[in-house]
Amino acid sequence: MEVFGNLLYGFSIAITPLNLAMAILGVVLGTAIGAMPGLGSVNGVAILLPITFAVPPTAGIIFLSAIYYGAMYGGAISSITLNIPGASTAVATTFDGYPMAKKGRAAQALVGAAVSSFIGGTVSIILFTLFAPPLAEFALRFGPAETFTLMLLAYATFAGLGGGNPLKTIIATLIGLILSTVGLDIISGRPRMIFGDIAGFYHGVNFLVLAIGLYGIGEILFSAEERLVAGDRVAVKVRLRDILSTIKEMVKYKRAFTIGSLLGFFVGMLPAAGATPASFMSYSVVKRFSKHPEAFGTGTIEGVIAPETANNAASTGAMLPMLTLGIPGSPTTAVMLGALVVWGLLPGPMLFIEHREFVWGLIASLYIANVLAVLINLFAIPLFTMILWLPFTILAPLIIVVCAVGGYAPTFSVFDMWLAFIFGLAGYVFRKLDYPLAPMVLALVLGNGTEVSLRQSLIMSHGSISIFFGFEGGVFSHPIAAALMWTSVALYAIPVVGAIIRHFRRRVALAKT
Amino acid sequence: MRRLKINQWIFVTVLGFLLILLGPGTGPLTDTDAEAAWQPKKPITFVIMAGKGGGADRIARLMQKIVQQHGWSPQPLIPVNKPGGAGAEALRFLKDHHGDSHVIMVTLNSFFTTPLRANLGLSYRDFTPVARMAMDTFILWVNSNSPIENVNEYVKAVKSKHGTWKMGGTGKGQEDSLVTGMLQEAYGIKTTYVPYKGGGKVASELIGGHVDSTVNNPSEQISWFEAGRSRPLAAFTPERLPQFPKVPTFQELGKGGMVYYMQRSINAPGGIPNAARQWYVELFTKLSKSEEWQTYCKKKALHCTGELGFLTGRDLGKFFATEDAKHKKLLKAMGEI
Numbered sequence A: 001m002e003v004f005g006n007l008l009y010g011f012s013i014a015i016t017p018l019n020l021a022m023a024i025l026g027v028v029l030g031t032a033i034g035a036m037p038g039l040g041s042v043n044g045v046a047i048l049l050p051i052t053f054a055v056p057p058t059a060g061i062i063f064l065s066a067i068y069y070g071a072m073y074g075g076a077i078s079s080i081t082l083n084i085p086g087a088s089t090a091v092a093t094t095f096d097g098y099p100m101a102k103k104g105r106a107a108q109a110l111v112g113a114a115v116s117s118f119i120g121g122t123v124s125i126i127l128f129t130l131f132a133p134p135l136a137e138f139a140l141r142f143g144p145a146e147t148f149t150l151m152l153l154a155y156a157t158f159a160g161l162g163g164g165n166p167l168k169t170i171i172a173t174l175i176g177l178i179l180s181t182v183g184l185d186i187i188s189g190r191p192r193m194i195f196g197d198i199a200g201f202y203h204g205v206n207f208l209v210l211a212i213g214l215y216g217i218g219e220i221l222f223s224a225e226e227r228l229v230a231g232d233r234v235a236v237k238v239r240l241r242d243i244l245s246t247i248k249e250m251v252k253y254k255r256a257f258t259i260g261s262l263l264g265f266f267v268g269m270l271p272a273a274g275a276t277p278a279s280f281m282s283y284s285v286v287k288r289f290s291k292h293p294e295a296f297g298t299g300t301i302e303g304v305i306a307p308e309t310a311n312n313a314a315s316t317g318a319m320l321p322m323l324t325l326g327i328p329g330s331p332t333t334a335v336m337l338g339a340l341v342v343w344g345l346l347p348g349p350m351l352f353i354e355h356r357e358f359v360w361g362l363i364a365s366l367y368i369a370n371v372l373a374v375l376i377n378l379f380a381i382p383l384f385t386m387i388l389w390l391p392f393t394i395l396a397p398l399i400i401v402v403c404a405v406g407g408y409a410p411t412f413s414v415f416d417m418w419l420a421f422i423f424g425l426a427g428y429v430f431r432k433l434d435y436p437l438a439p440m441v442l443a444l445v446l447g448n449g450t451e452v453s454l455r456q457s458l459i460m461s462h463g464s465i466s467i468f469f470g471f472e473g474g475v476f477s478h479p480i481a482a483a484l485m486w487t488s489v490a491l492y493a494i495p496v497v498g499a500i501i502r503h504f505r506r507r508v509a510l511a512k513t
Numbered sequence B: 001m002r003r004l005k006i007n008q009w010i011f012v013t014v015l016g017f018l019l020i021l022l023g024p025g026t027g028p029l030t031d032t033d034a035e036a037a038w039q040p041k042k043p044i045t046f047v048i049m050a051g052k053g054g055g056a057d058r059i060a061r062l063m064q065k066i067v068q069q070h071g072w073s074p075q076p077l078i079p080v081n082k083p084g085g086a087g088a089e090a091l092r093f094l095k096d097h098h099g100d101s102h103v104i105m106v107t108l109n110s111f112f113t114t115p116l117r118a119n120l121g122l123s124y125r126d127f128t129p130v131a132r133m134a135m136d137t138f139i140l141w142v143n144s145n146s147p148i149e150n151v152n153e154y155v156k157a158v159k160s161k162h163g164t165w166k167m168g169g170t171g172k173g174q175e176d177s178l179v180t181g182m183l184q185e186a187y188g189i190k191t192t193y194v195p196y197k198g199g200g201k202v203a204s205e206l207i208g209g210h211v212d213s214t215v216n217n218p219s220e221q222i223s224w225f226e227a228g229r230s231r232p233l234a235a236f237t238p239e240r241l242p243q244f245p246k247v248p249t250f251q252e253l254g255k256g257g258m259v260y261y262m263q264r265s266i267n268a269p270g271g272i273p274n275a276a277r278q279w280y281v282e283l284f285t286k287l288s289k290s291e292e293w294q295t296y297c298k299k300k301a302l303h304c305t306g307e308l309g310f311l312t313g314r315d316l317g318k319f320f321a322t323e324d325a326k327h328k329k330l331l332k333a334m335g336e337i
Helices: A001-012 A019-035 A039-052 A059-082 A086-101 A106-140 A144-160 A166-180 A207-226 A239-271 A275-289 A301-323 A330-340 A354-389 A392-408 A414-432 A436-461 A465-469 A481-512 B003-021 B055-070 B084-096 B110-117 B151-160 B175-187 B199-207 B216-228 B274-289 B290-298 B313-331
Strands: A183-185 A190-192 B044-048 B079-081 B101-108 B127-136 B139-145 B166-169 B192-195 B232-234 B263-270
Touching: A001 A106, A001 A183, A001 A354, A019 A059, A019 A354, A039 A059, A039 A330, A039 B290, A059 A086, A059 A106, A059 A301, A059 A330, A059 A354, A086 A106, A086 A207, A086 A301, A086 A436, A106 A207, A106 A239, A106 A301, A106 A354, A144 A166, A144 A275, A144 A301, A144 A436, A144 A481, A144 B110, A166 A436, A183 B044, A183 B084, A183 B290, A190 B084, A207 A392, A207 A414, A207 A436, A239 A301, A239 B110, A275 A301, A275 A436, A301 A330, A301 A354, A301 A481, A354 B127, A392 A414, A414 B199, A436 A465, A436 B192, A465 A481, B044 B055, B044 B084, B055 B079, B055 B101, B055 B127, B055 B151, B055 B274, B055 B290, B079 B084, B084 B101, B084 B110, B101 B127, B110 B263, B127 B274, B127 B290, B127 B313, B139 B151, B139 B216, B139 B313, B151 B232, B166 B199, B199 B232, B216 B232, B216 B290, B263 B313, B274 B290
Parallel strands: B044 B079, B044 B101, B166 B192
Antiparallel strands: A183 A190, B101 B263, B127 B263, B139 B232
């Protein structure tokens, strides 16, 4: 087996002292960066890129991918303990992670996140190792029509993110979509929706700014009103026994792990998506197939497993098109791609042939980085849960400061910091009115790609929507798009058809009596 | 007692984060001091008028690396991406930092086209030209599965499609669409132009068979070309590119005016002291002569030497003026302005 030979060769490179040291350093820094609200793996990789100039490219990429990995683990920490997503990929982790912390199960949630991350990452690397070249060819077949139909499928999973009221879910989704249109219209190349001429809107509304505002600041306002005195955080001591028992409890959720890993890997691999939508989609799909869907949102560990497995799986998946095709599957891999060029390597199909030591060294180091990350995170859990010992009156102003920094950091723009505060106020109002926040955030993430791929497809087909059912110019040429389209049509139709059937059954039953 | 400790711990951590984040930040500091030997006193904000991972971004980070490795600057260059509004955000940022000697920017041709297309209340004249580092080139590409081997066959194939031939490229009004406009004008053909976010994406869409041809920079297609998956038909340069000796130029094929370049140059805000400008000119002169930079240019088929290479001073100002006029004409011909 050629693959195993290559992998062994890779390990021989990855365990050299320098490469191992870079992996450890990367994981530690990555976890810290991921845990800081506003700073995600993209910023981490971009800011720490100059460090890699001092070492050979293989050590450099090992360092950057360890940061990427560490950030996926670290993002969950503030999501769970503070309800502020540490990175965009960890927004979905707040849904159940924070309620768990409120119930005094923060340690369990953190263990759940670390272990899920480990499993998602490992499954994904194994898939990567075995099938990289054929999967890369598959990713290449995703053009605008395929991307748009994939997005439609993602929206179909939204129902799982909303509360009981479908109308409110739809409204929240539409607000997110409207926000996604702010900035540059890439088809015409002109700025739009910039409210006259406000320079701060030129780069659009950053997704993290919205998430930090809605979840971080909105949450503080909400809790400030409700329980300023009482304090609803239950602090607990963490013992080794808790960690072990949590791992035992998690064995039950094999299905969540499987869905999260596979879905995460495939969504991450496709050019338009990345780890953030993967984590949302996994959350909704796992909820749909769960034995206890009603427990989601109230603090079930299954709701932590789903997004955390998927975001790590997706981060590995996103490296696949980067290395094999030279196209990034996520914003972070786009920066890494730039790094390859700075090191004098040419990303793309020739990389596997011309720079074997680089590619296989990286793949082997991903296995190592994953083990390191889970160990570091498990041991540090007692430290993370200390945050919960703080009384609310001290914690609240600190969180506001962290949110301010988090609003500024993604774009280095003070304007975005104020925007985060405005979204915080809006988030408070939405929560009072019982609107779900998640569909809004996810719609902003997906909105731009959806719009662009829709318009590109329609330009290609000269305005005919038959392209989404596989036909272009009367020829059946997009089978993948057709399959995705019919699946999403079915998903949208099921609730409607179900309601009609129930209606008729009731009438039949009434007629009999 | 225990609480206090934890509070302190958190406080220190948060403070640490803040310091890390705000450390390399930039304030609107203006230099009032001497014209004498100028030296940067704090990190230099290196604005990139495009997104992360694109061509301009790669160049900026390569420059950062070269400067850092040679220790040519007492203060680091900090790359900051400002891709908003096809460069409008970056241009506005530079204008707002009038007189700030610790800001520089790496530009594309959107340096001309964006102010021409949108009313930003600024133009290239508002900035201090430092140096032109390179001129990027363009080639017409098809997928290697395609039976098309030369420009004649290409023109025939496009015509037989009656306007449904799909040409992939970057956003409207940007370089690729201008080159496509030239091509259509010269051969009297019509294509369906499909815009994408970046050149790398355009390149892979050609390989995936989603578009029929592209006008990528060589740097964007070279890996696919080496893997035998794309085919160059002709170059938009006056002479054959040394990296593609078998590929004819449009000039050779009898289309005289079909030459187009993308400039990669460095600009500073307007109103900076002359001594500061001089310091940057010296820095980038050294950079352009460095072996690393020349190797990069060779690999990516960029022009970095001779007439199309390094340029500074008054000549650079003249070059900007002719480029601006040229883009105004191109955009007018396309009905964009």
